[in-house]
Amino acid sequence: MRIEELQTPCLVLDLGVLRRNLTRMQAALARHPGLRFRPHLKTAKCLEVAALAAPHSGPITVSTLAEAEFFAAGGWRDQIYAVGITPQKLDRVAALNAAGADVKVITDDADAARAIAAHPGPLRALIEIDVGEHRGGVAPEEAPALARLLGPRLAGVIAHAGHSYAGRSVEEMRRIAEEERRGICRAAEAVRQSGLAVEIVSVGSSPTALHADQLAGVTELRAGVYMFGDLFQAQIGTHGFADIAVTVLASVIGRRPDRGTLLVDAGAIALSKDRSTEATPRDFGFGEVRDLDGRPYPDQPVIRRVYQEHGEVWPAPAGLRVGDRVRIAPNHSCLTVAQHDRYHVVDGSRAVIAIWRRIGGW
């Protein structure tokens, strides 16, 4: 089958681009001998992608318990579920661990730490440290108090420099990566001084993982969106515009030559309403419209408006008629792929070489 025969809208994943993105990360990691890499599968949510990004069932990061269960069933034992845990979710994690997995949870909360310590099932937890993003996490100095509550169930400390997404140069990314490293090391040190062992010292975001100068004191690195890339990451230096592995295949469903627009059948659901490129040098609306081979058009059309199932292309590429196909590069690939249940895999051509399932839900 070829992509022009697929029902639209749907996802197309280019294996060659994916492999190139994985190789770029491997090259960056090679600068840090001994560091463990724990790719985040929140973007891909797919066993076949996991097999490439975390080969030999290597350590992984997940963002939902549905992912934890899916990947545990697929053979990935060593996981961190990197969203703050609630006491009510511990039974599901403990059940996975009792069945042979090693899913570690994270927390920045004393109530949750007490619930983890008191739970009858097998559980381990990392303390979430705020290294500047100010989303979740405690200050490094507050880590020992939580570590004492966790006691023997303490697995380590974890941080995510999500504020690297506000960086716009390699220098800034290096600075933020160093801030992330220093913050997590201060936390690890404080816990160790209180007499507890800290096995895992985990940091990461795609930009800081790629750009970090040195990672002394860190035991492992996490990153996720680098696998697929997107229009936002291309503009903060994670990769080039040709390195976006996933696109939404869409059909032209209407033409308005008088307005210079086209309508396609990929709208707010198929693309998501993410507008993250609003904050980057080039604003792509709701996505960049490319041709069926994934090449940009001369006028660089974008999805200017979205409705539930409609996307408005502007300016309209010449010569396209109703039924013709385009491919739309996403602003934020994690959210765009989230509404789809499979990848149509290609490798530099229009031939569909595989269909890979992805999961959703919680």
Place this chain on the structure above:
Amino acid sequence: MRIEELQTPCLVLDLGVLRRNLTRMQAALARHPGLRFRPHLKTAKCLEVAALAAPHSGPITVSTLAEAEFFAAGGWRDQIYAVGITPQKLDRVAALNAAGADVKVITDDADAARAIAAHPGPLRALIEIDVGEHRGGVAPEEAPALARLLGPRLAGVIAHAGHSYAGRSVEEMRRIAEEERRGICRAAEAVRQSGLAVEIVSVGSSPTALHADQLAGVTELRAGVYMFGDLFQAQIGTHGFADIAVTVLASVIGRRPDRGTLLVDAGAIALSKDRSTEATPRDFGFGEVRDLDGRPYPDQPVIRRVYQEHGEVWPAPAGLRVGDRVRIAPNHSCLTVAQHDRYHVVDGSRAVIAIWRRIGGW
């Protein structure tokens, strides 16, 4: 089971509020005797909701072929698939019709009209008319040319006054509804003058369906989001803030009293990144945070920021701890429910009285 026992994030649908919204629409429709109502199921995507909104397998509107197939299997024969058709999708529609359904397609394009006319299977089509939204559709004067291409497969004309979403008063909604009515009637008249029969003259959007003064010449009305409502529709006069039938149940996963924030486990996927209330008097960020019984908190907290699986609540309601539950009213219910695969149905209390499946995909 009670909602406090559910895994989060998930959808809660209040049946009493849903019924009230359906009754409000019925009351508005009663002003137009003889008018057929064709509810749009793009929001609900659920057989049980369809049974309430389109009882006795009455006429419905759908936004994807997946919905068309789902509802046809459920017994709803008379459908309009209200997104511009492509030639490549006609086989799926014709297969449904050959099996007993009557799914009508829509188009505003000559190539598509020729493909509909030439297709070997059973097909009927409506011509999409632009009545002021400037999304899809031809001008009323252009309808006869498309009608001639469709010939005996012409089923009628259809318009959607989506620009009513920019209205902010009942007077404006009435004016836009009258503009919609006049535009579609001009198109129907023009086609009839060219010697062809126009069976269906279809208009609608939730605001214009509720507020239209008179609908002479129109044969049927469509509306969808009125069933569930949302924070946007509440601010353009479709319903009140207490009439939002669907909320996202979420758990507190972190507390930052120093910043006056909480984190919950409903983020960009569970809520969507829709920001439509940015354009209304009250901007609710990514949703309004309510208590477990669906009542607003005194300080009217909102989801101020979202990440893939995190939502930041601000200002934090007093007394909430990690594991406690809140319910989040959506900006745009069509997009928020789209990421979930079921509704947990309640009726004014915390008791879950049913679980209703919903579908996604295309």
